[in-house]
Amino acid sequence: MKIPPAIPAPPPMTPAEAYWQTSRRLTLTLLSVWFVVTFVAVFFARELDRINLFGWPLSFYMAAQGVMLVYLAIVVIYTVRMRRAEQELHAANEQHHGD
Amino acid sequence: METNKAFFRRLTRYYCWYTFGFIVFLLVLAVLEHEGMPRAWIGYLFLFVTIALYAGIGVLSRTSDVPEYYVAGRRVPALFNGMATAADWISAATFISLAGGLYLQGFDGLAYIMGWTGGYCLVALLIAPYLRKFGQYTLADFLAERYGGNFVRILAVIATILISFTYVVAQIYGVGLITSRFTGIDFSIGIFLGLASILVCSFLGGMRAITWTQVAQYIIILFAYLIPVLWLSAKHTGVPVPQVAYGSVLPKLNALEQRIAADPKEQEVRAIFQARADDYDNKLQHLPRSWEDGRIDAQHHSEEIRRDSHASLADIKSASRALSAYPKSIEEAEHKWNDAKSYNLSRAQPPVSQTEPFPGKDEEAADIKRNNFLALVFCLMIGTAALPHILMRYYTTPSVHEARKSVFWTLFFIMLIYVTVPALAILVKYDIYTSLVGSNYAHLPDWVYYWASIDKANPLVSITDLNHDHIVQLGEISLDGDIIVLATPEIAGLPYFISGLVAAGGLAAALSTADGLLLTISNALSHDVYYKVIDPSASSQKRVTISKLLLLVVALLAAYAASLKPGDILSMVGAAFSLAASTLFPALVLGIFWKRANQAGAIAGIISGFLMCVYYMVHTHPAFGGSAAGQWFHIAPISAGLFGVPVGIGTLIVVSLLTPPPDERTLALIDHIRTP
Numbered sequence: 125m126k127i128p129p130a131i132p133a134p135p136p137m138t139p140a141e142a143y144w145q146t147s148r149r150l151t152l153t154l155l156s157v158w159f160v161v162t163f164v165a166v167f168f169a170r171e172l173d174r175i176n177l178f179g180w181p182l183s184f185y186m187a188a189q190g191v192m193l194v195y196l197a198i199v200v201i202y203t204v205r206m207r208r209a210e211q212e213l214h215a216a217n218e219q220h221h222g223d
Numbered sequence: 224m225e226t227n228k229a230f231f232r233r234l235t236r237y238y239c240w241y242t243f244g245f246i247v248f249l250l251v252l253a254v255l256e257h258e259g260m261p262r263a264w265i266g267y268l269f270l271f272v273t274i275a276l277y278a279g280i281g282v283l284s285r286t287s288d289v290p291e292y293y294v295a296g297r298r299v300p301a302l303f304n305g306m307a308t309a310a311d312w313i314s315a316a317t318f319i320s321l322a323g324g325l326y327l328q329g330f331d332g333l334a335y336i337m338g339w340t341g342g343y344c345l346v347a348l349l350i351a352p353y354l355r356k357f358g359q360y361t362l363a364d365f366l367a368e369r370y371g372g373n374f375v376r377i378l379a380v381i382a383t384i385l386i387s388f389t390y391v392v393a394q395i396y397g398v399g400l401i402t403s404r405f406t407g408i409d410f411s412i413g414i415f416l417g418l419a420s421i422l423v424c425s426f427l428g429g430m431r432a433i434t435w436t437q438v439a440q441y442i443i444i445l446f447a448y449l450i451p452v453l454w455l456s457a458k459h460t461g462v463p464v465p466q467v468a469y470g471s472v473l474p475k476l477n478a479l480e481q482r483i484a485a486d487p488k489e490q491e492v493r494a495i496f497q498a499r500a501d502d503y504d505n506k507l508q509h510l511p512r513s514w515e516d517g518r519i520d521a522q523h524h525s526e527e528i529r530r531d532s533h534a535s536l537a538d539i540k541s542a543s544r545a546l547s548a549y550p551k552s553i554e555e556a557e558h559k560w561n562d563a564k565s566y567n568l569s570r571a572q573p574p575v576s577q578t579e580p581f582p583g584k585d586e587e588a589a590d591i592k593r594n595n596f597l598a599l600v601f602c603l604m605i606g607t608a609a610l611p612h613i614l615m616r617y618y619t620t621p622s623v624h625e626a627r628k629s630v631f632w633t634l635f636f637i638m639l640i641y642v643t644v645p646a647l648a649i650l651v652k653y654d655i656y657t658s659l660v661g662s663n664y665a666h667l668p669d670w671v672y673y674w675a676s677i678d679k680a681n682p683l684v685s686i687t688d689l690n691h692d693h694i695v696q697l698g699e700i701s702l703d704g705d706i707i708v709l710a711t712p713e714i715a716g717l718p719y720f721i722s723g724l725v726a727a728g729g730l731a732a733a734l735s736t737a738d739g740l741l742l743t744i745s746n747a748l749s750h751d752v753y754y755k756v757i758d759p760s761a762s763s764q765k766r767v768t769i770s771k772l773l774l775l776v777v778a779l780l781a782a783y784a785a786s787l788k789p790g791d792i793l794s795m796v797g798a799a800f801s802l803a804a805s806t807l808f809p810a811l812v813l814g815i816f817w818k819r820a821n822q823a824g825a826i827a828g829i830i831s832g833f834l835m836c837v838y839y840m841v842h843t844h845p846a847f848g849g850s851a852a853g854q855w856f857h858i859a860p861i862s863a864g865l866f867g868v869p870v871g872i873g874t875l876i877v878v879s880l881l882t883p884p885p886d887e888r889t890l891a892l893i894d895h896i897r898t899p
Contacts, residue, residue: 140898151348158344166597169580180470184578187333188645192340192638199347199634203627210899
């Protein structure tokens with residue numbers, strides 16, 4: 125019986141590469157949230173208009189306030205998560221140099 | 224690190240004292256008004272005290288040091304940079320016209336609210352941290368370093384100047400409007416007064432002085448925008464938090480809108496406008512005969528009245544005025560009558576619903592509205608993420624993390640105002656629908672007379688009893704959008720010093736934006752063109768001096784352009800966003816996120832994006848001789864970036880792939896900016 129050739133393991137990522145990967149993934153995720161709340165929500169604004177949220181028509185509320193709060197949340201999440209990634213990178217770099 | 228903290232504490236202390244001082248100043252004015260100080264004096268006091276304040280901050284932070292002059296020494300804490308950027312961002316148009324736009328256009332106006340805040344997501348995620356890590360002085364610096372070569376730099380400089388100059392002319396125009404409306408001084412004197420304060424500030428201290436002035440200006444803007452709305456909100460809802468409370472007014476406003484749409488008296492007024500529009504339409508169809516008949520009629524009428532011994536002087540005057548205003552040629556008649564027809568048609572429409580998205584007579588019309596809304600949001604967002612004077616600000620923070628944090632603060636401080644804008648529009652609308660509509664012509668409020676008399680040629684507000692029933696109908700009121708913010712204090716019944724405060728806020732908004740823009744233009748010229756291209760050996764002293772001289776020249780040019788009162792200035796500002804999006808955004812973002820992007824690609828991308836955008840505008844905007852018939856998918860010319868951005872990105876990618884990849888040095892630079 126033939127043993128299938130093992131898939132060669134990818135070379136381990138350097139801390140900088142890992143950081144860039146985290147950063148890219150986060151950016152992509154948050155950009156898709158941004159896209160959905162902006163363009164998809166407005167595209168269906170007429171359908172959403174029938175829903176009422178504490179007396180506000182939903183699509184009006186979203187465009188006048190809700191979307192802005194989501195934007196702010198996007199920037200907050202990005203800032204906090206990137207800060208953490210940055211600290212991990214510095215720690216990893218120090219360990220790297222310590223070896 | 225410790226010095227940073229100490230610096231932050233010191234700044235906080237200064238600005239707390241400043242805010243306290245400003246409140247005391249307001250209280251003093253309140254007392255003075257109570258004691259009977261005339262209105263004009265309150266206007267003058269606001270104008271001169273604030274302008275002197277900005278100039279004073281400029282004098283205190285004067286500098287000739289290069290990093291201080293260009294990027295405020297890169298030690299502006301995130302919070303203060305956010306505040307300064309917010310002031311930089313909130314222009315005369317935002318402060319004065321945004322709420323008016325919402326009032327007049329309903330849901331459609333929200334495109335500006337969304338576009339001008341959502342763009343900051345792109346700034347935060349795609350640009351600001353990388354630009355800060357790169358750490359030079361201008362946007363062109365980055366593009367030139369990333370793609371190599373002075374040609375890219377020159378292209379970036381041209382784009383920067385085109386975008387910023389149209390924008391700055393609009394700001395200075397706004398300064399002239401506000402000063403002349405509130406103090407009665409001449410429009411051009413107002414422009415030069417404002418200019419003096421901008422110059423003292425940026426001339427002496429560059430970015431450093433501008434930053435600290437903008438923080439001070441933001442505080443004034445915030446006070447000026449919030450106080451009247453808080454008051455209105457307390458008056459109509461009993462809750463002085465307008466951002467939350469205006470929800471309870473919405474259902475009442477909807478009911479009012481429906482009642483007004485069905486009211487027979489309102490329909491009567493709308494029918495009058497419809498009849499006028501039909502009359503113009505009839506005349507247009509019978510050109511050129513209708514023009515000749517009309518001219519002969521006007522002549523006859525004028526002669527008859529002059530012969531009639533019973534005619535009053537006023538009748539004779541109005542007849543001869545009608546004769547002299549009569550179109551001189553058939554072309555002029557066609558133009559004038561077309562305008563008159565569309566004006567009357569627009570007033571024959573029932574009021575726009577405030578909250579219904581994309582109202583249209585059928586599915587197709589509503590879809591066109593929705594597509595234009597989306598296109599405008601797209602262009603405003605991408606444009607925001609490519610505006611040189613905003614992006615430049617993120618060079619001034621101490622670190623990459625501070626740059627990210629400072630985008631958060633920017634968005635936060637912008638939101639404080641933007642969340643209030645719809646509240647203001649809706650509360651004012653409710654006030655007008657309830658207290659002005661249905662009132663008697665004998666008891667019109669004072670503010671109507673006051674604002675009607677400000678600009679006789681283009682009155683900001685006009686109310687005429689068209690159906691002679693002595694009752695004000697909504698259809699009889701014609702409001703200019705700008706009045707919504709400027710007259711709010713009076714509509715809400717607040718004392719006059721609050722009106723002065725609103726004017727000072729509008730002035731601060733215009734001046735702070737103009738400051739940032741002028742510095743961006745003069746830096747692009749002195750740093751990118753003079754130092755990097757013409758004389759790379761220039762001493763730092765010489766560079767700063769050149770920059771200051773250029774600032775003076777650009778400021779005077781902008782003031783001259785504004786004093787010509789270009790009519791289409793607002794649509795030009797809208798165009799600046801599309802232009803920024805199409806030219807700079809593709810090269811910036813792909814430069815960071817795509818290593819394969821190279822010099823040839825960037826050059827082709829910038830040029831093709833620019834050409835596409837300009838072509839569409841010229842092709843479709845009446846001001847450039849185009850017409851709506853040339854539109855693609857019914858997209859308005861202001862959203863030309865919808866086509867410019869994909870063309871720019873596509874060209875950049877295709878040309879880059881067809882030419883050799885960038886060299887080792889460039890790849891190292893990209894890795895460098897990607898690590899914090």
